[in-house]
Amino acid sequence: MSAELRLPAESALEGRYLKDYPREAARRLEAMPAEEAAEVIAAHPLARVVPVWEQLAADVQERLLECLPEATVARLFSEMDPPLAAELLLRLEAQARTRWLARMEPAAAKLAQRLMAYPPDSAGRLMDPRVVGLRPEMTVAEALARMKGFRRTRALRELFLVDEAGRLAGRVELQDLAVALPEEILAQLSRPVTAAVLDLAPREEVVERIEQHRVPALPVVNVAGRLIGVIHQGALVAALQEEVSVDIQTMVGASKDERALSKVSFAVVKRLPWLHVNLATAFLAASVVGLFENTIAQVTALAVLMPVVAGQSGNAGGQALAVTMRGLALREISPRHLSWVVFKEVRVGLLNGLAVAATCALGVYLWSGSPGLVAVIAAAMVVSMVAAGLAGAAIPLLLTRLGQDPAQSSTIFLTAVTDVVGFLSFLGVATLFQGWLSAV
Structure with a gap:
């Protein structure tokens, strides 16, 4: 390589490096101060810069727009793949967007405006209209x-x-x-x-x-x-x-429109409603515990073991939910498979529940020495894990059947089911067989 291709700002970012390794070059540029990265971009021919520019993170692109000469920015917008140019333009304020569209080549500006007119997340927004x-x-x-x-x-x-x-x-x-x-x-x-x-x-x-x-x-x-x-x-x-x-x-209740660099106000508005839904389900679970206040007061060991049942059923439900969601995403299953998938997950929950209950029973017996407490937690573990498998499979399939996004806050609804059923089964069984429980 000739000496003039090597830059004082970053010797590794020579012309050949930009051409052959645009992704790696983009990562190097992202680690540099914006002013220094702008110098590197401005010092090379546009044909070498555009592939690198398209690999830059969106926030880095926005910062560099303020540091680069206007003529360079206008040419970058004109030479970029139209979908990427439209995406970047839509991230800018309306006034800045209008200014750059006016500076772009007319044909490129027309393509970008055409793409920006399509709804977000549509095929039209993703396509390259330059097909011949x-x-x-x-x-x-x-x-x-x-x-x-x-x-x-x-x-x-x-x-x-x-x-x-x-x-x-x-x-x-x-x-x-x-x-x-x-x-x-x-x-x-x-x-x-x-x-x-x-x-x-x-x-x-x-x-x-x-x-x-x-x-x-x-x-x-x-x-x-x-x-x-x-x-x-x-x-x-x-x-x-x-x-x-x-x-x-x-x-988990976050909006599909939120990005890592979204404004704080936008994130709060999108997340807060689902946090309130989660809060309501938490109060529901707490109210279930409150129904058995006297039982817990008499057998304090129940308070220690409650999170074990709820946590284990939550994990089991999460496994069923993940497998069902993947099946929906890959189009392996549809709502018409509801009964089959639910029945399968109930059987899995039953067998896993029996195995986990046996291990848990051994640990509880070594800790408390109470056969009654062992029987209570073993029974509750099986019931809660069966319910968790049922809920993990049914929730996304039912949402799909109702025409809703199956991923929309599925974990929030699942957590509500596993907590309520876990506490209710554990404390309910303990109340029924309270006389068998030793004071521990």
Whole structure:
């Protein structure tokens, strides 16, 4: 490498490094002060910088916008993949968004505005609208010549064919194109399109298409069937990651719209209602304990062992919930499998409950020496773990059947069930057989 490619700010970030390792270069830039990172970006040709810029975290991009020359920022917005440019523009204040759109190349600004008009988490927001549909009657030589004018062809794995009305008509894999004779026509190389998605389809449907067909690129069509964009592999992976992360957040009562860098006020507004729901379920569990106040006062060992039953049933319910949620996410099961899945988890809970009850009984006997207390906690353990398995399987499937998001605060509802059933079974059995309990 020539000396002029090496930067005083960070010698490792030379031109070749930026070109061949954009992800690693982005991580290095993120660790640098914003002013120094801006110097690195401004010192290199845009063609080398754009792939690195697209790998930067969103908050780093926003900080760098304030440090880079306006002309550089405008060119970055113009050269970025349109979905990524639209995503970054939407994160900015309205005034800043308007200013940068005005500075961008007209064609790039038009594409970005078109994507921003789609609903969040829709296929239209994820797609690259720069897809070019080729005619089936074109020859291989004509197609290759046409490809030379494509921008960012590194993401291409296949070409899409369209009829005279622009409707999706087939696809041609690049490997077939590469070994074909120049005079062959694309119709002879055409393969059927295995999967496509409407531009207004939600992200969940995009993920479903990916999992069902394992396609390298997913064409996007409008209601008339016209090809209007394609979701490339990077966006497909991002959609899968987003789907998984949304489920993780919503299961514990956080909003799917919240991000790690969201404003405090936004996070509070989105989380607080579910925290109140959780508080209500906690009071419900506490009220169950209050019903057996006299029993606890007479046998104080019950207060020590209550968390053991509730905690164990909570873990068992969480296992059933996780397996059921994964089955729903992978489309292995649906609400019509409710009875089968619930019955399976009840049997698992029963067998696990018997095994755990035996171990727990031994420990309680060595600790208390009370056969009555051993019988109470063993019976309660089996009952609570069966109920936990039932609830862990039923809650997400019932939410799905009701047309709700199965991940939405499932753990909050599950915790309510396991706590109430755990306390009720343990203290209820203890009250019924109070005379058997030794004072411990």
